[in-house]
Amino acid sequence: MASSSDSNSVDMDPDVARRLFEEGATLVLLGVPQGTELGIDCKSWQVGPRFRGVKMIPPGLHFLHYCSINSPRCGNEIGPKTGLFLSLKPREIIVANWDPKEEDLDFSASKNEEEVNRIRATLRELDPYLGPYPYEVMRKWVSLTDRLSEEVANSLQPLSGRICAYSDVIPETEYRHTQDRAEQPRNDTACQSMKEGLDRLPKMKVREGTELRFSHIAKKTYPNGATPAEITQCSMDLSYALETVLEKNHGQQPLNLLGELQFAFVCFLIGDVYEGFEHWKRLLALLCRSEESMRERKDLYLGLIAVLYHQLGEIPPDFFVDIVSQNNFLTTTLQDFFQFASGPGIDAALRKRAEKFKAHLTKKFNWDFDADMDDCAPVVVELPEGVTVD
Template sequence: MDSQTALELVKNGATLLFLDVPQYTLVAIDTQMFSVGPAFKGIKMIPPGTHFVYYSSSTRDGKEFSPTIGFFIDVGSSEVIVRKWDQQEERLVKVSEEEDGRYSHAVRNMEFDRQLGPYNLSHCEDWKRLSNFIRKSIIERLEPIGGEISVECENDVFRNTPKTPMEEALDKKLNVGNSEASVGKFQRKGCYYTSIPRVVKCKGISGKELTSLNLDKTHLLETLLASDYGGSEDLLLGELQFAFIAFLMGQSLEAFLQWKSLVSLLFGCTEAPFHTRTRLFTKFIKVIYYQLKYGLQKDRKDDMGPPLLDDSWLSTDSFLHHLCKDFFSLMLDGSVVDGDLLKWTRKFKDLLESNLGWEFQQSSAVDGLYFDENDEYAPVVEMLDDEAPAV
């Protein structure tokens, strides 16, 4: 890149100015990560738009790290965001309005230029595919009070939730916020995610009708789109992307559960993909394809990047394998399927088969009875025999 082009990118791009951050702290934005050295003061040349910033403080020897803290931003051209390290709370905090103005002016005058790491523009395409439905309005709607997302705020998120073996491992790995210090430091509420009912309950209908509503989540999807998303499919997809990023990069258990809820809702629909919501499902499959393509990559060239999905995702016991098995059977056995939806479904299936070694052999499009007994997203089946218990 020539010097003139670089100068234009510096002037037009947004800047994160981080003051007094301790050495060895991991600071990241989107899909790229920096290890703080003695001269580090932030990141420059950030493209306008939505981004996720996250960091983890380190012990003095740089060998152990605290739980990740992250927040979404939506920045304009030449915007400067200033944060200062609070030594006592071990986190980045906002500065006064006077300091903000003074430091922003200094950044625009290039006074910190040599101490700012450049945003790697070669990562832009990956990030856009992970976040293209996230808008400022979605961030404001979902983010917690104060904007910070951290597993330390989520001590009870899994307490009363049935867990598969994969989720037990995830809980153990990330649930590091149970210490008294953590509880005292973070007394904030989590994100304001949309509530997705696990079980459809309707009064005055037969057991057979109730079973049908729970085996095909189309009615629930339509209800939620109307009541919680104002009819906007893109708002739902934006929340799906928000949750995945907060989980994968922000290491949030709460975000994982919301991502799982939304994925389970969409993969649980059997009528909507063919009739009322074909366009939504084409976009959804593209979203989850790029999420898992990024999260499951094995041979990443740069070690400095966000954590990827670990080996627990390789198990065929995971909820995702069961849901995909049904959905692929539904799509590939359908007599009339939209061309784009079918193309992306096949592409997604190929990704899972090649990256995870999963096999999708199934005799029934909607089975549901092979789900793990601890999986709260297994389809609800109302037994018609009064002597038999409901599953």
């Protein structure tokens, strides 16, 4: 989308292109500054001077994302990424105008039927300024979101409708009066300790309506009134905690948890939202360490293997060195999963699928899931009192 001529040089079957033009949705994005990084689903571009939007978008769920270039808010550097999920219907036209003050897209024009009809009537004239949907990444996008429905995406997306790479935080307490501010710790003297420095900072909270609405995963993994033996069991087998999350958040549709896993992954991989990665890890640990649920929920776990197969296929191998392999998170979590999947009472189809997935990961990443992970842990040596190491 660096220019309209570049945008239209897509190698696509003419019949497919014609059908997508006639049946596909159109995003008309007006006033987006040149140089803005903008993308849909798994691909992004720098906007050129003639850009007016994206055409030939397959109906369904999509992730639109963008960030300003030369943003005054960020010292004339690239701004933080903003994204939103859109569920598009055949031949639908969505209109948005760039708001330079907010450095964001304003979709209010889409609610103006007269404006949308005007755009529809001139769509042929607008066509040279519309970049085609990146058809070559459609298969990848579908594989990453095939379990994510519009309903689930809407329930997890912030009420503000925007998924931001950085949280929008505000002070927990607003000091509107001079006397209130005067009573706060002063910052004109040197701090005597790290704790004092942290105490001087204002307590912040995420602005209401901007937080992702992920399922809450409680730290307590056992029911009230549990005996010591039950607490131990629920700490080793997280099925109680998993079933609690399913009941509270996904009711009669437990497979929607896989949609939430995909939502969190897309937020991190494409939206640059680290909170998405943290939630993905928590969900994955919960699923992989729930032995009893694995026996009872064959379809959920067959789906989990398929979801992970595509997700791990999209992450560069060196990524694991930097983030995922810290504390051996992924390898230890999957080691528990494969151990439970080979245990008694597991459905034969699930057992076989898990064995194939294990072999695939071992070949792709050279991970050894049969090794004793404790052997790789650092050894802590306690020195006698008074002895130090320089």
